[in-house]
Amino acid sequence: MAEFDRLSGSITWIDLSFVERRRTPEWAIEVGIRCHLAGMSLRDASQHLERLGVDRSHVAIHEWVHKAELQPISTVTEDQIAVDEKMIRLNGDDHWLYGAVDPETNEIIHVSLFPATTKQTTRWFLAELHRQCRLDDVVFLVDGASYLGTVLDEDGYRFQVMSNGNRNAIERVFCEIERRTSSFANSFSHVTLETAQSWLEAFAVYHNARQT
Numbered sequence: 001m002a003e004f005d006r007l008s009g010s011i012t013w014i015d016l017s018f019v020e021r022r023r024t025p026e027w028a029i030e031v032g033i034r035c036h037l038a039g040m041s042l043r044d045a046s047q048h049l050e051r052l053g054v055d056r057s058h059v060a061i062h063e064w065v066h067k068a069e070l071q072p073i074s075t076v077t078e079d080q081i082a083v084d085e086k087m088i089r090l091n092g093d094d095h096w097l098y099g100a101v102d103p104e105t106n107e108i109i110h111v112s113l114f115p116a117t118t119k120q121t122t123r124w125f126l127a128e129l130h131r132q133c134r135l136d137d138v139v140f141l142v143d144g145a146s147y148l149g150t151v152l153d154e155d156g157y158r159f160q161v162m163s164n165g166n167r168n169a170i171e172r173v174f175c176e177i178e179r180r181t182s183s184f185a186n187s188f189s190h191v192t193l194e195t196a197q198s199w200l201e202a203f204a205v206y207h208n209a210r211q212t
Contacts, residue, residue: 028054032061033068037206066198070205081109081129082141082170083148085117088177090196097200098125100132101173103141103166106211108173108204109133113197122151141167173207 028049035045042058049056081100088097096117100109110129114121129135140159142148152159177200191199 024054024056024060028052028056029064032056033064033202034206036061036065037203065202066195068202070202079137080104080139080141080166081135082167083129084143084167084170084174085122085146085148086174087117088113090191090193095193095196096121097174097177098122099170099173100129101169103169106169106172107208111197111200111204113193113200115193117147119147119151119154122147123155126151126155126157141170143167176207177203 031052032045032049035048036042042061045061046056046058049061080103082103083098083100086097086099087094089095090113093115096114097111098114098121099111101107102109110125110132112125112128114124126135135157138158140148140152140157141162142152142159143163144161149159149161
């Protein structure tokens with residue numbers, strides 16, 4: 001647990017306005033959220049707080065993470081965005097995780113989870129991404145094995161097919177998400193699609209805070 005001792009400080013990127021009661025000190029809520037997003041299970045995060053003198057259940061930490069409604073904020077600095085899609089399981093069913101990363105800063109711009117991968121879901125993802133940042137002058141970096149290239153071509157976006165280089169930024173993010181979910185076989189269990197999406201967005205905020 002020594003590697004998590006440094007997480008006990010104040011975290012400026014967590015907005016605690018959702019806290020209605022003062023049963024738990026704000027610093028403890030911040031530490032609980034960050035410990036979980038950093039890789040601790042909910043139960044381990046609860047035990048870490050207990051060692052710090054705060055007795056809260058793993059269920060409480062789960063609620064903190066999702067009530068915080070953390071959302072990545074676009075800070076695109078370059079004219080390229082690395083995008084990709086990846087299969088991930090939710091309650092035993094295949095779902096598709098779409099992601100967009102700024103290859104210059106390695107920050108996650110947007111993540112979205114869909115129950116299928118089709119041209120339509122790809123367009124929904126691009127529409128969501130367009131609300132996050134301007135795409136007019138952006139070149140998308142994609143691989144050759146998804147709907148992304150096809151839809152980008154059909155809809156008149158600029159894109160480049162590549163298997164390495166700057167596109168590796170999105171691969172690194174997906175590898176980190178796989179690492180976080182490896183203990184349950186790259187799968188979310190006993191949660192709704194909305195809860196899984198909320199966790200992914202919270203993870204994106206945590207990931208981006210580490211890049212600065």
